[in-house]
Amino acid sequence: MQKLCSSSLWPMYGPDALRQLETRLQSGSPQPLMQLAGLAAAQLAMAIAPHARRIWVAAGPGNNGGDGLEAALHLHQWGKPVLVSWMGSTAHTPPDALMAWQRASAAGVALQSAAPQAWPKNMDDHDLCIDALLGLGANRALSPEMQACVQAIQKFPGPVLSLDGPTGLNLENGQWLGSSDAQTVAVRADHTLTFIAAKPGLFMGHGRDACGQIWLDDLGHRANVSDVPPQAWLNAADAPPLKSHASHKGSHGDVAVIGGEPMALRGMGMTGAAVLAATAALYAGAGRVILSLLSGQATEHAPPDLMQRDWQRLELAQLHVVCGCGGGEAIRAHMPEVLKHSAQLVLDADGLNAVADDPTLQNLLRQRAKLKPTVITPHPLEAARLLRTSTAQVQSNRLQAAQNLAALFHCTVVLKGSGTVIAAPGQTSRINTSGNGRLATGGTGDVLAGLVGARMAQGLGPFEAACCAVAQHGQLANDWPDELPLTASALAQHLR
Helix, strand or coil: CEEECCCCCCEECCHHHHHHHHHHHHHHCCCCHHHHHHHHHHHHHHHHCCCCCCEEEEECCCHHHHHHHHHHHHHHHCCCCEEEEECCCCCCCCHHHHHHHHHHHHHCCEEECCCCCCCCCCCCCCCEEEEECCCCCCCCCCCHHHHHHHHHHHCCCCCEEEECCCCCECCCCCCECCCCCCCCCCCCCCEEEEECCECHHHHCCCHHHHCCEEEEECCCCCCCCCCCCCCEEEECCCCCCCCCCCCCHHHHCEEEEEECCCHHHHCCCCHHHHHHHHHHHHHCCCCEEEEEECCCCCCCCCCCCCEECCHHHCCHHHCEEEECCCCHHHHHHHHHHHHHHCCEEEECHHHHHHHHCCHHHHHHHHHHHCCCCEEECCCHHHHHHHHCCCHHHHHHCHHHHHHHHHHHHCCEEEECCCCCEEECCCCCEEEECCCCHHHCCCCHHHHHHHHHHHHHHCCCCHHHHHHHHHHHHHHHHHHCCCCCCCCHHHHHCCCC
16 A cells, blocks of 8 residues: 655556456456455554544445445454445445445444435544545536435544545546536545555546545556556656756756736736746756846846846847746737747747637747747646637546647647646656645746746756656645745745
């Protein structure tokens, strides 16, 4: 059993690949996989709540419920008082789950068939609930009976252990089943034990909040060589590039940030986003950083370490360019030159919106990205504009959306959000697990764009630079002191 965290480099599989793995494992195992899963669940339950006086198992009608029944059997045999609320029926239960029900019944496990409106009486915060209602493959809204059981779990006073994934969460995409409402009926677990392999939905979207600590028991998968390729990998944090003693400022690349809409266009200045991106590149260790505001004027609100220069005087063919931050409509006129001539490019925010609206710019982006390192960093709405779809469609399959963008524009894609996805042609995608809700504030995306630019300037390829920057950006938020506010400017100044 493995404890999965933000430093784990672990493969993740979608439903089709998991079915292949399960079939292979079952054919080579002398014991039914459901029994192995139930034993693993019981062992973790004892580790989580060793002093629990009672354990309540909410078991669904399918194979996830069978895992719960097997866990209940072991806990009962170990002397723990267990009550199972089983929502299945002997006439409509899958064969393995039916066998688990028969084994639990024969052993004397206390079973009740009605979905409870509340947990069993006399249970307190030392006791344990095991959520085994729904697992992989659930993709529809919960029935009223299932909702009632989930609501009872939500009110449970002690820790909750979900098997395979919290009920109400789509394990493929991290969205709520049947609803995008953050208040939907779903289990918020303290621990989640997933089987065979990690599932993408545990690490993105609402999965980041619903799963608690994630554990994996591969049931022997890792011990058996498999040729089933993973759908994605968790993004492990790599150390930032080190500067050797014999290096100089020219050894670490020149980054130019182009953005900042002139005040006259909208009655307000948009220089802050460009300044944040440039500050991030500076503190992340780029050799030289040039801030080029679209107004052509210098700003007094940038660190003195930044060089400021009119973008038309830049030698784009020699620069690692970060473009679009706070550029507004003004960036559109400059995009052809940036796309044609930048040696390396990170395209963000208004630069992406300009591309989404202009087929000519889309073709230029495709042409350059085939030959020159290019990274785009959309959030879900920007990704939807580029793909001519909706934000909901992007969020319903973030991995596929990022891969579609990478194929469409031949570049590395950083699809931001809960469980940022990094995709590129010829690469297995990464899902990033560092970071938290404190990054949900204006300007942190600009900081990320500047950080990616710095890593590219320091010699990393576009995919490697994106993976490194996204992991570091999130880890800074994880490590941020609780008593201090996390702002984009403070974040930029703590990079290295």
